[in-house]
Amino acid sequence: METFFLRGLLLCWQCFVIPVWGLDFYTAAVFEHPTYLELNVSIVSTRSEALNIMKEFLDIYQEQVHAASKQGVKIIVFPEKGIHGFHFSRPAVFPYLEPIPDPNVIQWNPCLHPTTYNDTEVLHQLSCMARNGSMYLVANMGERQTCEQSDPKCPPDGRYHFNTNVVFDAEGTLIAKYQKWNLYFENIYDKPKTVQHVIFNTSFAGRFGIFTGFDILFYEPAVSLIENYGVNQIVFPTVWLNQLPLLSAVQFHQAFAAAFGISFFAANQHHPEEDVTGSGIHTPLDFPYYYYSESSESKLLVAKVPIITSRQNHSLQPEATAALFEGGNYFEAFVLQEKGEKQEQIGPMERNDPGDIFHNVVMYDNYTFISLTGLKGSLHICSNTLCCHVVYKRSNCTDGNLYALGAHDGLHTRLGTYYTQVCALVKCAGSSYDTCGQSVTNASEIIDFGLWGNFSTTHIYPEILADKMKIYRADTRGWANSNYYMIKKGMSAGLVTAALYGRWYEKD
Numbered sequence: 269m270e271t272f273f274l275r276g277l278l279l280c281w282q283c284f285v286i287p288v289w290g291l292d293f294y295t296a297a298v299f300e301h302p303t304y305l306e307l308n309v310s311i312v313s314t315r316s317e318a319l320n321i322m323k324e325f326l327d328i329y330q331e332q333v334h335a336a337s338k339q340g341v342k343i344i345v346f347p348e349k350g351i352h353g354f355h356f357s358r359p360a361v362f363p364y365l366e367p368i369p370d371p372n373v374i375q376w377n378p379c380l381h382p383t384t385y386n387d388t389e390v391l392h393q394l395s396c397m398a399r400n401g402s403m404y405l406v407a408n409m410g411e412r413q414t415c416e417q418s419d420p421k422c423p424p425d426g427r428y429h430f431n432t433n434v435v436f437d438a439e440g441t442l443i444a445k446y447q448k449w450n451l452y453f454e455n456i457y458d459k460p461k462t463v464q465h466v467i468f469n470t471s472f473a474g475r476f477g478i479f480t481g482f483d484i485l486f487y488e489p490a491v492s493l494i495e496n497y498g499v500n501q502i503v504f505p506t507v508w509l510n511q512l513p514l515l516s517a518v519q520f521h522q523a524f525a526a527a528f529g530i531s532f533f534a535a536n537q538h539h540p541e542e543d544v545t546g547s548g549i550h551t552p553l554d555f556p557y558y559y560y561s562e563s564s565e566s567k568l569l570v571a572k573v574p575i576i577t578s579r580q581n582h583s584l585q586p587e588a589t590a591a592l593f594e595g596g597n598y599f600e601a602f603v604l605q606e607k608g609e610k611q612e613q614i615g616p617m618e619r620n621d622p623g624d625i626f627h628n629v630v631m632y633d634n635y636t637f638i639s640l641t642g643l644k645g646s647l648h649i650c651s652n653t654l655c656c657h658v659v660y661k662r663s664n665c666t667d668g669n670l671y672a673l674g675a676h677d678g679l680h681t682r683l684g685t686y687y688t689q690v691c692a693l694v695k696c697a698g699s700s701y702d703t704c705g706q707s708v709t710n711a712s713e714i715i716d717f718g719l720w721g722n723f724s725t726t727h728i729y730p731e732i733l734a735d736k737m738k739i740y741r742a743d744t745r746g747w748a749n750s751n752y753y754m755i756k757k758g759m760s761a762g763l764v765t766a767a768l769y770g771r772w773y774e775k776d
Contacts, residue, residue, distance in 0.1 A: 334401065344404070347536055349507055366410070395442065501532075625637065635690075640662070663714035675690070695713075725770045733766075
């Protein structure tokens with residue numbers, strides 16, 4: 269009776285954040301495509317030469333807007349640096365930049381009034397695309413602002429360069445712009461003087477928030493937009509370099525959307541040779557995504573999206589937490605037992621497993637691991653104050669299929685500085701322990717599991733990545749007795765990574 273009660277309870281409490289939406293839907297699109305990677309080879313000396321290069325990509329944008337309009341798309345998102353490509357010096361990028369007026373101060377439709385400002389040809393074309401396609405359009409471009417030497421932060425060349433997103437409404441009016449706050453080794457750009465929380469209203473689905481690329485790993489402005497401003501829909505131009513086993517694009521973006529119960533529209537560039545690929549439309553109902561590494565083809569991804577009216581926070585009831593973590597065998601029985609089988613009287617906190625403990629570097633961080641042994645069992649491993657636990661049932665246990673449970677609690681200092689707490693069940697790249705935590709994309713072994721840890725942060729992103737970059741949602745997840753957990757059973761593809769990726773923002 270108690271186990272039956274727990275199963276029903278767990279199935280009901282599927283998410284800590286439960287979205288509420290009406291019956292209304294709209295159609296959205298994200299576009300993944302490549303631009304030039306090495307435009308710094310020769311410095312473009314004239315504005316006209318820069319415009320000729322950007323026209324190539326603006327023509328592609330125009331084709332995609334036309335295709336999207338035929339499918340009833342209301343909003344389309346293009347990738348970061350999708351128009352002007354990549355540059356590695358301020359002089360090289362300067363001819364690609366445009367002055368962008370503040371939409372909060374000046375109302376301007378570049379398509380209807382193209383000569384209001386000089387050197388705004390890109391803004392004009394984007395505005396006309398939105399207007400002719402009758403859709404909201406989000407694009408990333410380079411912005412310039414002149415500054416006085418009396419300004420203590422004014423760069424030596426007398427101008428600010430910003431990595432900027434622009435938003436046009438369906439009439440072509442510039443309604444929002446956002447200057448990227450967390451720059452990722454982008455020396456050609458300047459950081460804005462203050463963080464910006466940019467929200468724009470739409471006629472079809474209410475409010476959207478916006479940020480760019482590396483911003484997603486930090487509290488400001490990404491999490492703040494959602495928690496402090498109540499934004500339920502995020503548009504996200506990015507250039508995302510996949511980092512397995514924990515931070516591939518579709519894996520982390522879906523986990524971010526799931527953690528908050530929001531709709532998240534990620535448009536990435538497409539350079540498989542550099543491991544830059546992966547875009548998605550992640551919503552509370554579905555998460556269509558695109559990850560393709562075999563060709564250089566672009567992709568227009570279109571999906572129906574529910575209109576979220578509010579998000580409600582729920583936590584497990586006291587009787588559920590007692591069953592999960594004080595009653596001993598309930599949690600393990602739920603994961604390990606098939607329906608109708610006799611329960612094994614074993615408790616995940618009490619059973620010792622003969623797995624080996626070892627250490628490996630994962631994405632530049634030191635992890636403590638314990639190896640999985642046998643077809644089923646329970647394990648735990650700790651790092652600093654974080655202790656991670658897993659109960660598992662494997663479809664097979666063949667030589668060469670090595671899995672391990674890893675824990676990390678510490679400050680990440682390579683390619684950015686931020687504090688993480690992570691519990692990760694990973695498939696190792698080979699049969700030796702030193703391959704655990706390396707990049708893996710293929711797996712054949714089906715694993716049912718429950719994964720949990722005593723996290724010190726409330727910001728935890730649940731990731732499940734399977735064979736050939738398939739992503740899954742947890743069957744159930746949430747908080748119980750200061751532990752955050754997730755359970756997954758019955759996957760149709762082999763498990764690559766199951767992780768609870770915690771970000772302790774206050775310790776950055």
